[in-house]
Structures are given as C-alpha cells and as structure tokens.
Amino acid sequence: MIRGLLFDLDGTLLDSAPDFVYCLNSLLEKYQKPPTDENLIRSYVSDGSAKLVKLGFKIEEEHPEFEKLKKEFLDSYKNNLGKFSNLFIGASELIEKIKLNNLKWGIVTNKPYEYASKIIEETPDLSSCMTLVCPDHLKKAKPSPEGILLACNQxxxxxxxxxxxxxHQKDLMASRAAGTLTAACTYGYALQSSDLKNDDIEVRNLLEFSKTNFKSLDEHS
Structure with missing residues (x-):
C-alpha cells in the first residue's frame, strides 16, 4: 500500500531553470561573453553550478578564474532565488490530493539546504512538506539511496x-537502490522515456498524475 510520496525538487516539483538562465546569462553578459541557449541550460540544471559555469564560459575547473566565476554565479543565484521559478503545472493539485488522502510526503534533493529551505518557506504550496533532506544531512547525495532512506525513516x-x-538518472538510481517505487518525470530536465526500466512509472505531467487513483499503484509496490 502506498503511504508516502517523496520528490526531487528542481525539475520535478519546481521549474527553477529560469533562475539559472537569468543568472548564468547575466554573468556571461558582464564578461562580454555570448549567452547560452535556454534549452541547453535547462538540460544541465540538475548537474549543479559547476557544470553550468563550465557550460557557459567553456572552461574547466582547472581554469584560474573558475572558482571566482562559480562564486559570482552562486551569489547571483542566492540573490535571485525563486525570482523566476514556478511550480510545474499539476504540482499544487497533486500536493492537495496527498493531503486529502492523508498521505505523508517530503522532498529529497541534491540542492543545498540553504537554498532548498528558503524556497520551501517562500512557496505556500510546499509548506506542508513533512521532511526536507539535502546533501548537508548526508554522507552521500544521490545517486546514493541514503537520502531517500533517511526521509522514509523520518x-x-x-x-x-x-x-x-x-x-534525472541520479534520482532513478537512488530510488531503485532504496527500494521505493520509481516515478520518472519525463517532463523535467534530463529524462526520456527510454531511460525507464520495467517497474518504473513514467510521469509525463503532474496534473495528469494527480488524477491517478493511488490504490491502482499498489500493484507496483
């Protein structure tokens, strides 16, 4: 029987890509570099700030300016956190259904607690989140199952x-290793239908999934 739902944050509940697009391209403009395509940035959001800086500036971490640019990018992101982000369509409806069905729910993300906690505090529809697990709380972040198992325990x-x-593939790997039912969100940033394995559930959009009878998922669990 399904009694709880856990979510990744960026690219799953929250479309945060517009924040990253703004911050990266603003920084590139400051240094008179050409902007990076929005869709390309979206595909790298789940990989973290270092990948985005390397993508935009076309440099590697060994570059003498890399750490400086990464810090500037993160400072900009912190100052613009959530400014352009929105919940994905259907997220609010799904959370409401979770509450109506008296199910437990939480978030397990690779986003640092400093940023994730602020987003949750400032997003009313996420205020009912019962647990937030970030890399700060773990020895190993996803694809390790440690975070999901900690949330289940909590x-x-x-x-x-x-x-x-x-x-993201990291999410699928962590979920499978933890022994939870895996919902692959192909509307997000980094997954396609071909990434699914036999027991995975494909979620093409959260609004459609919010209409699911949760009892029908028990056969997968």
Missing amino acids: LNLNPKEVIYFGD
Whole structure:
C-alpha cells in the first residue's frame, strides 16, 4: 500500500531553470561573453553550478578564474532565488490530493539546504512538506539511496510504501537502490522515456498524475 510520496525538487516539483538562465546569462553578459541557449541550460540544471559555469564560459575547473566565476554565479543565484521559478503545472493539485488522502510526503534533493529551505518557506504550496533532506544531512547525495532512506525513516515509512519522483538518472538510481517505487518525470530536465526500466512509472505531467487513483499503484509496490 502506498503511504508516502517523496520528490526531487528542481525539475520535478519546481521549474527553477529560469533562475539559472537569468543568472548564468547575466554573468556571461558582464564578461562580454555570448549567452547560452535556454534549452541547453535547462538540460544541465540538475548537474549543479559547476557544470553550468563550465557550460557557459567553456572552461574547466582547472581554469584560474573558475572558482571566482562559480562564486559570482552562486551569489547571483542566492540573490535571485525563486525570482523566476514556478511550480510545474499539476504540482499544487497533486500536493492537495496527498493531503486529502492523508498521505505523508517530503522532498529529497541534491540542492543545498540553504537554498532548498528558503524556497520551501517562500512557496505556500510546499509548506506542508513533512521532511526536507539535502546533501548537508548526508554522507552521500544521490545517486546514493541514503537520502531517500533517511526521509522514509523520518516519516516512519517502509520504502516499499513510498513513491519517489525525479527527473534525472541520479534520482532513478537512488530510488531503485532504496527500494521505493520509481516515478520518472519525463517532463523535467534530463529524462526520456527510454531511460525507464520495467517497474518504473513514467510521469509525463503532474496534473495528469494527480488524477491517478493511488490504490491502482499498489500493484507496483
């Protein structure tokens, strides 16, 4: 029986790519570099700030200016956190259904707590989140299952009673290793239908999934 739902944040519940597009291209403009295509940036959002700086400036981490540019990028992101972000269509409806069904839910993200906690505090529809697990709380972030297992423990749930939603291969790997049901969010930043394995559930959009009868998912668990 499904008793809980856990989610990745960026690319799964939250479309945060516009924040990253703004911050990276503003920094590139400052240094008189050409802007990076928005869709290309979206595909790298889940890989973190270092990958985005390398993508935009076409440099590697060994470059003498890399750390300086990365710090400037993160400072800009912190100052513009959530300014252009929105929940994906259907996220609010799904969270409301979770509450109506008296299910437990939380977020397991590779986003640092400093940023993730602020987003949750400032996004009313996320305020009912029962647990937030970030790399700050772990020895190993995703694709390790440690974060998902910690969230299950905090919510007093068996992993087999939980669905984990994510939009990156790291999410799928962590979910499968933790023993939760895996929901692959192909509307997000980094997954395609071909990335799914036999027992995975494809979620093409959250609004469609919010209409699901959760009991029908029990056969997968």
